[in-house]
Amino acid sequence: MTTYIIRRLLLLPLIILGVTLIVFSMSQLLGPLKLLSTYVDPNTYAKMSERDIQILMKQYGLTDPFPVRYGKWVKNLLKGDLGWSVVGKEPVLDALIHRFPYTIELALYALFPIIGVGIWLGVTAAVHHNSFIDQFIRIFALIGWSLPDFVWAILVLLIFYIGLGWFPPGNLSIWANQIVKSASFKNYTHLLTIDALLNGRIDIFWDALRHIIGPVIAISWLWWANLLRITRSSMLEVLRKDYVRTARSKGLPEKVVINKHARKNALIPVVTTAGQMVIGLLTGVVIVEMVFVRTGLGSFAATAAQQLDYASIMGVLLFTSLLLIIGNLIIDISYAIIDPRIRLG
């Protein structure tokens, strides 16, 4: 187990190097003039002559050969310099650091209801295979699976904000935002709900929560569908296994047979999907963040893309790749925790 993790950790820098190479190569497809905009505000050179622009490019090393530019870029990366974000009006790294907590917070609130309910529905459907409950859950999954997220997100907004007035878009109400931005409000974790509680502001906590429930509903259906389908099929397969019959032959109550003997085996493939979901939640709930006008990594990436802010796009790409690599490592480790055949094999 330990050697397995060490082996994976040793591979990590190599993979990250590969990622930087790909991200950098992709950015080079843009051509030198576009690249200049990652260093200099395009307005400053819009009226410059061709020669001045060439000088400017030379100044930023854009005329150097590829390996030299890549080397410089990596060197800057190591110093934490990812360029200037036009959209964020701050360095890219700062822009990422400032927006990521909002995405984390949304992911945290979405995670538990999605995994809990998704697995529960999947197990229930499998245990009541082909019954009315099963059919109902399957239809529920089918709709969630087929409904495009931008449609569903807008429907949620329509029903719960415009219709019922419960869950407004945005991160906070204006009054709450003013308090949060003020000097007296201390940011311990940068997660709004938690900071609100730590500051003893229950009213702000409720306000932040109210703003987060809508997006959570909008994200959940698709992932419920995803998780419950995997859980259901995996559970159905496991329920036919000999060891489930063995467990019954021992006289164990059906509850123990299902929740202990069957479920632990059935969850092994579910871990992958759940892990991918966590990564997906952290790296880009782009559409939901856009529809609900929330600050976060997803909406940042979308705005950057709209405004051709290359430095920001590269930054997001690099950052999400890193998350993906680390996330996959965690998935593999949790595999080993659940399945002794991997752990000891």
Added chain:
Amino acid sequence: MLNNNEKPLLKVENLHVHFKTEDGIIKAVNGVSFELYPGETLAIVGESGSGKTVTALSTIRLLDENGWIEEGKIQYKDNDVLSLSDNQLRKIRGKEISMIFQEPMTALNPVFTIGDQIIESLELHLDMNKQEARRKAIDLLRKVGIPEPERRIDQYPHELSGGMRQRAMIAMALSCNPSILIADEPTTALDVTIQAQILELMKDLQKEFQMSIIFITHDLGVVAEMADRAIVMYGGEVVEAADIITIFKKPRHPYTWGLMNSIPRIDKDEERLLSIPGVVPNPLNFPKGCKFSNRCFFADEKCVEENPNLEEIEENHFSRCWHIDRMLREMHKVKEGER
């Protein structure tokens, strides 16, 4: 051995088991009856699809969800098994009647240690605490011949060899001192040398635990080794039943005789092994009359039209065949030929 004065432990009467499949309802077991007496080993012999496993699983109502007992009576001691509640049934499963299965790899749960799986039974049925149960589990593992049980108890099934896994399975099945052990082809998946060891172990443990065994197999060699009595099944019916010596010396059903001829014997110089022609038909379209008629050497029109009853042809020897006389003549001829 067989003592008819004693009360049977388990009595199955006129058992009918059906399964619902996409192609229709399969009548897997049709009117099987047998009795199991304390301390004896009863073999249920037949090819795959003969209904032998389903018959055994029915005794503790362990059928898959698409199967059900259509008709019949199952009596275990004073319990009418078919009318027990699920809770009452669970007190019999694993405690009074326990099972071991064909594939020790798939029958043990891969994500729990063998210790956990044995201890679970002990805690459930014998109200032991964790420490007592662990001590008892180590004892059991030692008893079934697993070396270093203190270390093995914390291992997972995939860390054990096939033979060791089956030993662990046996330890689990015997953990609560059952009166009946149902062994469903327990040695089929094992190497021949390991088979012999496991059979030997089961015989020893039977004496020690004083239990009855229902031994399900297609292997007559194993039957000769293990059983006191045997019932031969074909197409969901019993075609012949007798004590083991009678079955081997005086088979009175063409199917049983055919099975015997498929066993290679070193004491006879045979040019080739006779085998029963054809395969077991799809249970959805068995012949109308005798189920064996389309593969039987002696079959005529009567066999195709009408299924014979299971008759007691001599004391405690039952057979289901119209043409026992013709079969006897043929057997005689074969014997003459051998001389």
